Amino acid sequence: MNYTNTAKLAVAAAALSLTACKKSNYEGGNTTILIDNTVAILKELQGSSTALSVTAGIPQEIVGPQGTFLRFYPNSFRDNNGNVITSGNVSIELTEMYKAGDMLKYYTSTTTSAAVLTSGGQVFIKATIGGNEVKVNKYGIGFPTNLTPGTGPRELFFGNTYAKDGMVTWGGSDGVLGTKVLGPGSVSTSSVVLTAGDYYMFDSCTSFNWVGCHHPYSGTGQNITVKVKLANMSFAGNVWSTAFMGLSAQRVATTMYQESFDRETQTLTYKGLAPTGVTQKFMILVPYDKNNWYYYKTEQPITDGMTIEATMTKNSKDEMAATLTAF
Numbered sequence: 001m002n003y004t005n006t007a008k009l010a011v012a013a014a015a016l017s018l019t020a021c022k023k024s025n026y027e028g029g030n031t032t033i034l035i036d037n038t039v040a041i042l043k044e045l046q047g048s049s050t051a052l053s054v055t056a057g058i059p060q061e062i063v064g065p066q067g068t069f070l071r072f073y074p075n076s077f078r079d080n081n082g083n084v085i086t087s088g089n090v091s092i093e094l095t096e097m098y099k100a101g102d103m104l105k106y107y108t109s110t111t112t113s114a115a116v117l118t119s120g121g122q123v124f125i126k127a128t129i130g131g132n133e134v135k136v137n138k139y140g141i142g143f144p145t146n147l148t149p150g151t152g153p154r155e156l157f158f159g160n161t162y163a164k165d166g167m168v169t170w171g172g173s174d175g176v177l178g179t180k181v182l183g184p185g186s187v188s189t190s191s192v193v194l195t196a197g198d199y200y201m202f203d204s205c206t207s208f209n210w211v212g213c214h215h216p217y218s219g220t221g222q223n224i225t226v227k228v229k230l231a232n233m234s235f236a237g238n239v240w241s242t243a244f245m246g247l248s249a250q251r252v253a254t255t256m257y258q259e260s261f262d263r264e265t266q267t268l269t270y271k272g273l274a275p276t277g278v279t280q281k282f283m284i285l286v287p288y289d290k291n292n293w294y295y296y297k298t299e300q301p302i303t304d305g306m307t308i309e310a311t312m313t314k315n316s317k318d319e320m321a322a323t324l325t326a327f
Helices: 003-013 035-045 100-105 317-325
Strands: 050-055 060-063 069-072 089-097 117-129 139-144 155-160 179-182 198-205 209-216 221-230 242-247 252-262 267-275 279-289 292-301 307-310 313-316
Touching: 035 317, 050 060, 069 198, 089 100, 100 117, 100 242, 100 252, 100 317, 117 139, 117 252, 198 209, 242 267, 267 279, 279 317, 292 307, 292 317, 313 317
Parallel strands: 221 307
Antiparallel strands: 050 089, 060 069, 069 139, 089 117, 117 209, 139 198, 155 209, 179 198, 221 267, 242 252, 242 279, 252 267, 279 292, 292 313
């Protein structure tokens, strides 16, 4: 997806006009809701990735700021023709997501196409040489357990953005359980000094990009529809928004997509795969422009077909990013 072009389309087409407020930067006269602008708009709330580097052809270990452990072997990297790369500096772009709110900012959902997952963390990894992306044969990866309170087994899952709105969802597990081991100890090269602790370690990870340390959720999950009626606002134009649900203790993060907006009743309708029958966090976000956002959050049992009445609160972009991180 071309995120730059998508963002331009979102600005031109969302036509978000709020009564009693100044004209929105999204005003453009086209009232078509762009479901696939979600990724581009959420990029406004994302932080920077971590830049690391290794030398191809020799064994090396590096650690990300939040503790993600990467172990590269002499044959880890290969070019597009399948040839092992044995020399040269490899730039590693690492994005770590251990909190549910951080997962949601990157529009990832702890679900496969048919099941809800609990998470022990997830990352995005990109490797390049001279600006050209390189492939991987295999490498080791470890996810620190101190950042995710859930316990139990974990397996590797690999993500994709095949969904129509660009949401990251996860394919099936490779079935190999991570080995829970004592971590590498104090690592002075990390911006966060790590003390010895448990990691979920995988010695043979065969993919870059979206990599998750997950396990199927033991509770009930299903595709649900939730409606949200705006109580204190009236949007005269079209509305783009998204909704999030989460179980903090189990590290379940579900992103729901907006299916429709009823202007007459000021009601948003969302659909998605989520846990049911339990109390969980629920939040909706409505961008007014790139620097101002409206949101509503609650914590309550969420059931299929329910309607929630929402009193919206305004945040700046930085405040919204912090609110979502704390979700």
